[in-house]
Amino acid sequence: MSTPSSVHAGLYVSIPIYFSLLGCSALWAHKRMEKMDHDKVSDKLQAHYLGGRLFGPAITAGTLFTSMFSGYTTTDRFQCQILRYVIVFLQAVPALFYLIAQVVAIKNTFNAMYNLDPEATFPTIIIMLLILCFEWMGGLSSVAITDSIQAFIIILSFLCLPIIVRKHFGGWVGLDPNTYPRPDFYQTPTKEEQWQFWQFALINSSFFTLPQFVQRNYSAKDLASLRFGWYVMTIGPWATMFVSAYVGTVGVNILKEDPDTTSPITSILGKVIELGGFAEAVGVIALTASVAAIMSTADSLIIAISQLVTAEICYPIKPNFTPRQIAWCGRGASVLTVAVSLIAGLLWKDGVSALGAIQFPLSMLAVPPFLIGLYATEKYDFHPWCLAGGALSGIIYVFTIYFAYLNITDDPMPINAGMTGIVLEFAVSCFLEIIRRLYSNRRNDVKCATASSIEMRSDIPIFPNRPKFDLPPVARFGEHTLTPKLLEKMMDGVREPLSSPWYAILLLLTFSLTAPMTAGSQPPLTDDGVFATPVATFRGLPWWAFKIILMSILPYAVMMLGLWHTSSEFPADEASIGKVGIDPDIVELTPKEMGRRRSYDERNLLAIDRRSSIRSRMSELGISVDPSVLDDTETDALIQSRKCLSSVVLGKIEMFLEEEDVDEVGASSSETAGKGSGAKARRSGQMLPWSRKSKAEEGGIDTIMTALEGGSGGIGEINEEAKA
Numbered sequence: 001m002s003t004p005s006s007v008h009a010g011l012y013v014s015i016p017i018y019f020s021l022l023g024c025s026a027l028w029a030h031k032r033m034e035k036m037d038h039d040k041v042s043d044k045l046q047a048h049y050l051g052g053r054l055f056g057p058a059i060t061a062g063t064l065f066t067s068m069f070s071g072y073t074t075t076d077r078f079q080c081q082i083l084r085y086v087i088v089f090l091q092a093v094p095a096l097f098y099l100i101a102q103v104v105a106i107k108n109t110f111n112a113m114y115n116l117d118p119e120a121t122f123p124t125i126i127i128m129l130l131i132l133c134f135e136w137m138g139g140l141s142s143v144a145i146t147d148s149i150q151a152f153i154i155i156l157s158f159l160c161l162p163i164i165v166r167k168h169f170g171g172w173v174g175l176d177p178n179t180y181p182r183p184d185f186y187q188t189p190t191k192e193e194q195w196q197f198w199q200f201a202l203i204n205s206s207f208f209t210l211p212q213f214v215q216r217n218y219s220a221k222d223l224a225s226l227r228f229g230w231y232v233m234t235i236g237p238w239a240t241m242f243v244s245a246y247v248g249t250v251g252v253n254i255l256k257e258d259p260d261t262t263s264p265i266t267s268i269l270g271k272v273i274e275l276g277g278f279a280e281a282v283g284v285i286a287l288t289a290s291v292a293a294i295m296s297t298a299d300s301l302i303i304a305i306s307q308l309v310t311a312e313i314c315y316p317i318k319p320n321f322t323p324r325q326i327a328w329c330g331r332g333a334s335v336l337t338v339a340v341s342l343i344a345g346l347l348w349k350d351g352v353s354a355l356g357a358i359q360f361p362l363s364m365l366a367v368p369p370f371l372i373g374l375y376a377t378e379k380y381d382f383h384p385w386c387l388a389g390g391a392l393s394g395i396i397y398v399f400t401i402y403f404a405y406l407n408i409t410d411d412p413m414p415i416n417a418g419m420t421g422i423v424l425e426f427a428v429s430c431f432l433e434i435i436r437r438l439y440s441n442r443r444n445d446v447k448c449a450t451a452s453s454i455e456m457r458s459d460i461p462i463f464p465n466r467p468k469f470d471l472p473p474v475a476r477f478g479e480h481t482l483t484p485k486l487l488e489k490m491m492d493g494v495r496e497p498l499s500s501p502w503y504a505i506l507l508l509l510t511f512s513l514t515a516p517m518t519a520g521s522q523p524p525l526t527d528d529g530v531f532a533t534p535v536a537t538f539r540g541l542p543w544w545a546f547k548i549i550l551m552s553i554l555p556y557a558v559m560m561l562g563l564w565h566t567s568s569e570f571p572a573d574e575a576s577i578g579k580v581g582i583d584p585d586i587v588e589l590t591p592k593e594m595g596r597r598r599s600y601d602e603r604n605l606l607a608i609d610r611r612s613s614i615r616s617r618m619s620e621l622g623i624s625v626d627p628s629v630l631d632d633t634e635t636d637a638l639i640q641s642r643k644c645l646s647s648v649v650l651g652k653i654e655m656f657l658e659e660e661d662v663d664e665v666g667a668s669s670s671e672t673a674g675k676g677s678g679a680k681a682r683r684s685g686q687m688l689p690w691s692r693k694s695k696a697e698e699g700g701i702d703t704i705m706t707a708l709e710g711g712s713g714g715i716g717e718i719n720e721e722a723k724a
Contacts, residue, residue, distance in 0.1 A: 084312070097359035103341050201512070235556070386433040590606075
């Protein structure tokens with residue numbers, strides 16, 4: 001089917017405007033990134049790949065939403081190079097297959113939009129090069145801003161399109177089972193199709209392991225922004241997939257005279273544009289949105305793969321490269337990623353679905369290491385080699401079962417390589433762990449993994465007795481190893497529904513309920529292609545399809561409930577901090593401490609100095625992390641010291657200083673001047689003006705405030721004291 005000239009007229013306007021907006025966004029993001037580096041808010045690497053960790057709720061929501069359409073704790077948690085690179089493979093390779101699918105989609109959609117040869121390659125190459133340029137200029141900031149623009153276009157078109165289709169083409173109520181071009185649509189799915197549907201519903205839960213989503217999690221400014229983004233991410237798919245199903249099922253009837261079109265969505269929207277007027281405008285916006293949806297996924301995947309290659313491969317090879325140098329290595333990785341995806345996508349002949357049949361199963365194999373690393377207790381922790389062995393067996397199985405059976409057999413069994421692969425992976429991991437526990441030397445191996453102490457030095461592996469090549473450098477992660485106990489302590493008080501087994505079971509159950517679960521191929525068709533019995537429908541839609549739409553609300557509702565009960569900030573009790581102190585290892589890092597990195601495994605001296613200062617000053621002021629040694633004698637000096645400690649730990653240093661100025665210094669006539677001079681004096685290391693403390697206490701509180709605030713004054717001396 002050739003696209004009408006009226007379609008071209010609208011696209012000749014909308015597509016250039018759209019690309020101009022993307023170019024302006026990339027230019028703005030580039031200037032923002034340069035400013036972050038100039039102001040020392042973030043180094044080049046974090047500015048390029050994480051947007052300086054400054055994405056608020058709107059940008060986080062927009063970039064997560066469009067990334068849908070279209071893991072990085074492994075090194076510190078397990079301290080294992082083998083497992084690390086297995087996980088890198090399970091993130092980068094599925095993301096590359098996903099990107100190749102976007103190349104195929106761009107080629108099919110764009111060529112159909114402009115009536116080009118279906119095998120024409122130059123439009124796809126140009127679009128991918130433009131995406132690469134935008135990513136080069138502004139990094140993740142550019143990607144996030146363009147994603148937000150694309151999200152707006154997608155939502156606008158999806159709100160209007162069902163109304164147009166309902167008004168001019170009758171919608172679902174206008175469908176007749178006896179004249180519908182695909183009568184099998186009104187039959188219940190076969191048993192094989194129902195098995196595949198159920199497995200596909202479960203395997204979609206692996207989306208969180210894709211690197212573009214992990215990257216967005218780290219780029220959010222705070223938990224509140226991330227939580228809002230995932231609210232939108234949860235609501236968005238159901239709403240947009242409903243619209244897609246609506247337009248697609250009605251579109252089959254619209255295209256009954258041209259069922260073999262290479263791009264059905266382009267042909268359907270071409271029919272909408274032919275209506276003229278408002279419908280024409282909606283159709284043009286929807287066609288632009290279809291390109292936007294594909295491009296948003298492509299740019300997210302390019303920068304995510306680039307970050308994985310750069311951070312996990314290039315940086316370890318060149319550990320002394322500066323962030324600026326390694327950022328250029330990342331740009332080179334982006335070029336290589338685009339080149340590989342273009343070559344593979346332009347030569348691929350099996351369609352997008354075949355790529356998904358490989359990508360989703362590989363992503364599913366990353367789920368067990370992620371969940372075990374995050375939620376396993378010491379008793380049920382796995383050796384990293386056991387997890388790596390299980391994952392490698394799953395990888396071999398997925399490629400073997402797909403290329404040796406599923407892809408070459410005309411009528412294969414309803415096997416999903418991902419679901420069967422994860423069962424094999426978990427079984428192998430458990431078997432290896434059991435063998436290890438039975439025959440390993442528990443004194444030298446298991447003892448470290450089950451040590452009762454929360455604080456283990458980072459240079460002592462959780463699982464020792466491994467070759468040197470398997471032990472990664474971990475100095476950048478801090479002085480203590482991220483053990484299950486320390487991880488549990490860090491998350492103490494944080495509401496996290498997924499940590500509850502009952503919530504996880506409920507979520508999997510609701511996913512399963514979306515499958516039809518009914519007798520297959522009903523009602524049967526006669527030899528003449530007529531239904532043997534009347535078809536059960538609801539407003540023109542087959543009953544089983546309507547049931548799926550209704551039942552799919554359940555998993556989204558459960559996820560929304562989980563988000564509702566998830567914390568929007570890390571809990572902190574000022575009174576508790578003032579009385580019993582806080583473990584310095586779980587104090588949240590400041591943006592300054594996270595934002596400057598000069599080499600691969602450079603120790604974070606700012607964080608180390610601040611934590612050691614907190615320990616030494618808490619000891620001086622009589623505040624201990626251990627409540628059993630707490631002195632409950634309440635003196636004015638101790639109360640003030642506790643107030644100071646809790647204020648600076650919670651990031652309220654300015655508020656605290658101003659309150660003290662009002663109480664101790666400021667008269668009503670000079671209150672403003674007193675606040676300013678008091679705060680300035682304390683930040684510069686002068687004596688604090690309260691009189692009920694010894695000079696040692698005054699100096700101690702002053703230096704702990706400076707340390708907790710993340711300042712540099714006196715940090716060197718404090719660190720030397722702590723070391724002594």
